[in-house]
Amino acid sequence: MLRARDAGLYRAVTDCGAGGFSSAVGELADGAGARIQLENAPLKYAGLAPWEIWLSESQERMVAAVPEKDLDAFRKICGIEDVECSVIGTFSSDNRLKVYHGEEMVCDLDLDFLHRGIPRVRKEAVWRPRPARPAGSSGAGPVRGADAGRALERLLAHPNIGSKKWVVRQYDHEVQGGSVVKPFAGAGGEGPSDAAVVRPDLDSWKGLVLSNGINPFYGEIDPYWMAANAVEEALRNLVAVGGDPDLCAILDNFCWGDVSDPSILGDLVRCARGCYDFSKGFGTPFISGKDSLNNTWRGPDGKISSIPGTLLISAIGVIDDVRKCVTMDLKRPGNRILLAGETRDEFGGSHFGLVAGNVSGEVPKVDAGTSLALMRAIRSAMGKGWIESCHDLSEGGLAVALAEMCIAGNLGADADLAKAPGPLSGKNAGIRTAFSESAGRWLIEVSPANLAGLKKHFRSLPLAAIGSVTRAPVLKVRSAPGKTLLRLKVADMKRSWNSFSEAR
CATH class of the missing domain: 3.90.650.10 (PurM-like C-terminal domain)
Structure with missing residues (x-):
């Protein structure tokens, strides 16, 4: 054609x-x-x-x-x-x-x-806010009494976070040798890439970047913010490898239940509004999409139930020079690790809540203006060669992202969460900072020589140096100076991360 x-x-x-x-x-x-x-x-x-x-x-x-x-x-x-x-x-x-x-x-x-x-079908759609309780409030808040190290190991082994090698290795992602950023990053291909970059024309250095965003657990609290997070995550992943947030497009894929039920249809309408608002907010057009509605099943008791409403957002963009792409694996001992974006008390629908047996709390909110400004700053800094590795924060939050970077680079890291932008305070502040899933955040690795320039480049945007890359393959995270929150060997984290695939 x-x-x-x-x-x-x-x-x-x-x-x-x-x-x-x-x-x-x-x-x-x-x-x-x-x-x-x-x-x-x-x-x-x-x-x-x-x-x-x-x-x-x-x-x-x-x-x-x-x-x-x-x-x-x-x-x-x-x-x-x-x-x-x-x-x-x-x-x-x-x-x-x-x-x-x-x-x-x-x-x-x-x-x-x-x-x-043809007459238009008219259906009743009803959406009622679900009651939310702040994470850590009296009752069953997900951060009470948690062991941060054990929680991180359980998160790394979770099917939604752990290695997908058992699926990826069934297919050939090296067709015609055009893969630039592959499904797994690092010298040994042992960490999860944020997005894929392909070079369809081997006579050109231009490439295409493909990324995704999804978290149906947010939709169980508020489908509007599920849509917002899915759009933002897809763009966040695209930018993490060098994509341009101003030169990309998105696609939607809705999988929903029985839309003859007014409450389920109401969730779908609210989700669609979120897609519209944040497509406009990021200035990113929808160019296609697909829906699969009325997905139900009959249980042993004969009752018909609907699947959870789920939205997948895919993003596609053009990269002018694939030689400037960035991967998520840590590169050099002594480099500084920075956190871009603010962390808030947002545990609703979080994976930390899942492994802790509770998903209460506020669903992450998206500030499109700040997130887009950070995306543009990150891409510009990548163009200058200042950023050596970059990884978005999504399921499992900062602790999981940091662990994945260590696994991919086979290097360690030493981080102090009290230095994070907009630090949380009060009881369990360290655990809350480590595992919150607030949107609009990235971990960035930069050499000491480029640190001052990078900070100046970000101007008033939320950015702070929280730690360093270490040669010893150990992840050490402190909640405050002198207070160790967790300490795990990279080999042990790698074992946890691979456990799901190896069990298949």
């Missing part, structure tokens, strides 16, 4: 997705009309009824509007690429969609009616 596009051989094109030919042809023919001969469509096997051919959603099919004078050239390109090509009809000027199977007419629809005349 790209060769035919470059040769100017078609005037419009769309894929056969939901509804198959019915939606693809129906969309292309709007404002004109079309006559379709279904018997011309290639079939995998004989015996399909006309309605089955018309509605089939078989994959890897596209419908293009090709002028008759260009048809032979289009067919020639298809033949060269060994792609099947069939003429299934012609466009008309009567604004009607006429579908035949042989001589039999099986459909005759006015396109104005099809696109604008």
